Amino acid sequence: MIIKKLLRSSSLAAAALMLMMPAGWGLSPTQTSAAASAPAPCGSGDHGLLQQEQKQHMEEGADPLHFTDIQFLNGSTGRAAGTGFMIGTSDAGCHWQEIYTGKWNFAQIKFTDNVNGWAIATLPSHQTTHLLKTVDGGSHWKPVYTANLPFNRLEALGKNTVYGYTQNGAYRTENGGNSWVKIPTPANTRYATFRDKNNGYVLVIVPGSGYKVLGTADGGHSWSTKLNVKFDSPYPAGGQIYSKNNQVWALFYGGSGMSQVSYSLYGSTDQGVHWKRVIAQSTAGGGPAPGSGAAVVNQGPAQPGGHPGNMQLISKETAFLSGGSPAGGMVSVGVTYNGGKTWKNVKPSIHGYDSRISFTDGKTGWLVVTSATKSSIYATHDGGASWNRKFAFKEALNP
Template structure:
């Protein structure tokens, strides 16, 4: 999920999604003979949707899996998978199918309840496409981006947004119809903009490691604020909201384990603190760490980071999953990284994605061979309640 400030659209999202599902901004698919009201228990099982999702998604020969989740507020949101999109407007008590078809979603981004954007692939193709909906997700249109392959998108509203590649950044002001390249430093590996002026970049310097930079003029000038020694540099992810910015820096991976470090700033990238450096036996030293490491990320041992969710200037969450341990979890901070706490989730899985529309209420999708699941927390991730469960293998 991309990081977004709470907006007026988010506050009215519940009403809009209710109207979308009830009055048909595109088809709402349900299993024959079933209705949301007939679900035996609020928030239990697959809500009678598995057969419809399997048939419509075109992946009948494989298990349905969740790939991303995006909530507008505490009650209204969507969860996506390979060939399907489902939604709820009552905090997961009932769910409905919004879309089934060719698009295998990798990231959702709904700045309001009608207009949405996504990155998606098609079956048997590794290419990622940028797509848009104007009816809540029932229908999607591909928007061509010649020569640009986005790895993450972040829309502030239905018109203005950012697209991030593996080595650069682009901005759109017309809902993704056209894109303007933003000036970034040489050897950039990740970029994030909190506003049209305030942005951040991770740069790789061969023989040195990672450098963290910031700009306050939209990328015209960049200033280095931290240099991090690392023998390996295998990419990075940046997240920014308000005055806080977080950097996930990757070392090597091996034996299903990932070495990586997490850095945080609470003053727009001027000063940074290392939150943890997860060194592993399989991946070696984490950037800025040593062979013993300096703390661990969620879903240890050897957990792989998922995505981050930032709220305001202080609160941050990071999802994680461990293929080696077969579990998922989240980490959190309420003080811009001064303190950090990890919590494992009961249940099996190997990767996860999160969406936190407010400080304590969040949503998580788990990828699992046994039970792909959607969970909700109302206490900042200390405990989780199951809201949707797909059949296992």
């Protein structure tokens, strides 16, 4: 048994090492030329990976393996993680390798380069979150000191610089987690994001009134109001904020019910000086969308009543939003290429109820989707208008 574990660990480390190598590494010019002229077929099944882990899950009556996050560093190299595993590709998803199998159930992954990465993860049957770090591409993970802070989300800006977020607080480390500094945030903060040491934004709930977005340019020592959004609820549910370069996007939740979610999405292309209400999705089950005034569209991606997933901000005016509809059994994306002046919800074409996206430019992206019976990875090269499946676990009901 010990020998098998050592062999297993060695093979995963080798897979992570191969993922770090550029295409064609170690091949002679003749071999490289031959490989380029006759590429291997691009698969779409499970690639023969994680079959033993899936079988064990099924025998124990556990939920099937499923993906929880995906990240591509460029147009060819990426990783997808889930419940006790991580896989990787160095050829845009044509072929995949097992990078990690073990006890950690990943909730979020963030690699700053092809070697150094961070993750939020839990242990089986436990709700406590842990901050993890890898320095070998993901084959091994070690818990990072957090002073018992319950981080549920992270942003990694560099090998040693990480922001950890709790439900109502923000913290920063610049020494790889050896120590943490609490960032001053306003009362009732429910979501925060920082793009560097000085500049950041928070979403604040105002009980009985709605929401506010505030910004700081001095690391949280002072805050100014950027946006007020009215919502008549004694306890607003919260939302999300994303920022990159000059873009800031804020998503505000309304109510939910009957597998439907109400929400509004606001966008800014000048660091929060001016805003546009881009999506205002009111539903029968969730009630009115937060905010007021005309919106560009009255529905988000994935219908009916779909819930928003994560966003990806590209360049100065391009933004993607993933969405999933449990009621409709579909996932899809919405996109703007002009900072929210127009918005297109791409017609749903993938069965599922939850998804996360990773785009590297305005056209090329990947999506992990979970359905009742299968978890898969898809790729697009036309901004989501069409998707090709690159990996799929065998259906749990028909293994």
